[in-house]
Amino acid sequence: MNSEEKKIILKTEGLTKHYGGVKALHDADFTLADGEHVAIVGDNGAGKSTFIRQVTGVEIPTSGKIYFDGNLVNFKTPADAKKAGIEAVYQNLALADDLDVPSNIFLGQEETYFNLGPFSFLNENKMFKQSIDVLAKTGIKIPDIKITMNNMSGGQRQCVAISRSAGFASKLIIMDEPTAALGVQETKQVEKIIRSLKENGVPLIMISHNLRQVFNLVEKIWVFRQGQIVGCVETSKTDGNEIVSLITGVKQGVGEEASFI
Ligand SMILES: Nc1ncnc2c1ncn2[C@@H]1O[C@H](COP(=O)(O)OP(=O)(O)O)[C@@H](O)[C@H]1O
Ligand SMILES: [Mg+2]
Numbered sequence: 716m717n718s719e720e721k722k723i724i725l726k727t728e729g730l731t732k733h734y735g736g737v738k739a740l741h742d743a744d745f746t747l748a749d750g751e752h753v754a755i756v757g758d759n760g761a762g763k764s765t766f767i768r769q770v771t772g773v774e775i776p777t778s779g780k781i782y783f784d785g786n787l788v789n790f791k792t793p794a795d796a797k798k799a800g801i802e803a804v805y806q807n808l809a810l811a812d813d814l815d816v817p818s819n820i821f822l823g824q825e826e827t828y829f830n831l832g833p834f835s836f837l838n839e840n841k842m843f844k845q846s847i848d849v850l851a852k853t854g855i856k857i858p859d860i861k862i863t864m865n866n867m868s869g870g871q872r873q874c875v876a877i878s879r880s881a882g883f884a885s886k887l888i889i890m891d892e893p894t895a896a897l898g899v900q901e902t903k904q905v906e907k908i909i910r911s912l913k914e915n916g917v918p919l920i921m922i923s924h925n926l927r928q929v930f931n932l933v934e935k936i937w938v939f940r941q942g943q944i945v946g947c948v949e950t951s952k953t954d955g956n957e958i959v960s961l962i963t964g965v966k967q968g969v970g971e972e973a974s975f976i
Contacts (some may be wrong), residue, residue: 716877718722721748721749721750721751722745722748722749722785723746723747723748723749723782723785723828724748724749724751724783724784724887724918725744725745725746725747725770725781725782725887725918725920726745726746726747726781726782727743727744727746727766727769727770727779727780727781727782728744728779728780728782729742729743729744729778729779729780730742730743730744730745730769730770730776730778730779730780730781731743731776731777731779732762732765732769732774732776732777733768733777733911734766738768739762739765739942740762740766740769740776740941740943741942741943742779742943743762743766743939743943743944744751744944745766745937745944747918747920749758749916749918750913750916750917750918750920751918751931751934751935752909752912752913752918752919752921752924752933752934752935753919753921753933753934753936753937754920754921754922754924754925754929754933754936754937755767755920755921755922755923755930755933755936755937755938755939756767756923756924756929756936756937756938756939756958756962757938757939757940757962758962758963759941760763760941761939761940761941761942761962762939762942763891763922763939763945764891764922765942767803767889767891767920769781769924770796770801770889771790771793771796771801771803771889772790772791772792772794772795772796772797772801773867775791776847783799783800783801783886783887784799784800784886788822792834796890799886800885800886800887801885801886801887801889802878802879802880802885802887802888802889802892803880803888803889803890803891804873804876804880804888804889804890804893811864812863812864812865813863813864813865814863814864815860815861815862815863815864816846816850816857816860816861816862816864816875817839817842817843817845817846817860818877819864819875819876819879819906820842820845820846820849820875820878821842821845821846821879825833836867842855844858847860849878849879849931850874850878857871857874857875859889860969862924868900868901869896869897869898869901870897870898870900870902870904870905871897871901872896873893873897873901873905873924874901874905874908875968877890877893877905877908878908885917886917886918887917887918887919887920888912888917888919888920889919889921890919890920890921890922891922891923892922892923893905893909893921893923894906894923894925894928895924902928904957906931906932907927909932910932913968916928921932921933926958926959929950929958930955932948933950934949934951935947935948935949935950935959936948936949936950936953937963938958938961940961940962940963941966945961945964946961948961
């Protein structure tokens, strides 16, 4: 498959974020084709999360441009990015502990009978049925979706969070360290969802420290170092050594200078 032939869903040009004197992200040119699954890797403090925060409207860039789905965008809030079709799953799960699965899946976008501002009436039956559909789509098995989040394992919780993102008509899903806090089985479950997103043609950006996971799941790897993008390589044309060299800036044996951009 040649990603160059596909429509570009996300493009950043010179994306920069400075916090006072800290150049957290500098001059990032990034491109993602529709349906493409990529990873962003880099050491702690490399600027990965900062990049994601600019793209998802959590913060406003110091300078640079973001194009999404063919339009120049200026997201002011996460809600703006969400409205445009960007769904984000963070390491720190934004789930409501004392609510059940349907309420969490529909958090902030509850199905209503009548949408009259404060007088909205929740259509709980419809939400329940749709939650079952959403979970089935992602292959997640939760025995009883009426139990509340605080009675679930970390893996089940993460799966609900991802289902929430994947279940809606999103044009791009971004995951920041989706399995960092999960066990082996739970990680497998999340990886299964990621594969089903790929099959469904939903593009994905995943930040991960787990190179095994990166090599198994994505077709392209973007490497960040000290606030800059220092490499973009196709997974099939690279190996762990080259990625570690790019991450650290220190060559590990034979490396190709051409991989640096
Ligand atoms: N809100 C902030 N204020 C000041 N410095 C920040 C802030 N957020 C991140 N940084 C700094 O920006 C750099 C990049 O951080 P971050 O994007 O979190 O890295 P990563 O996600 O790759 O670990 C780090 O040096 C970090 O300390
Ligand atoms: Mg981070």
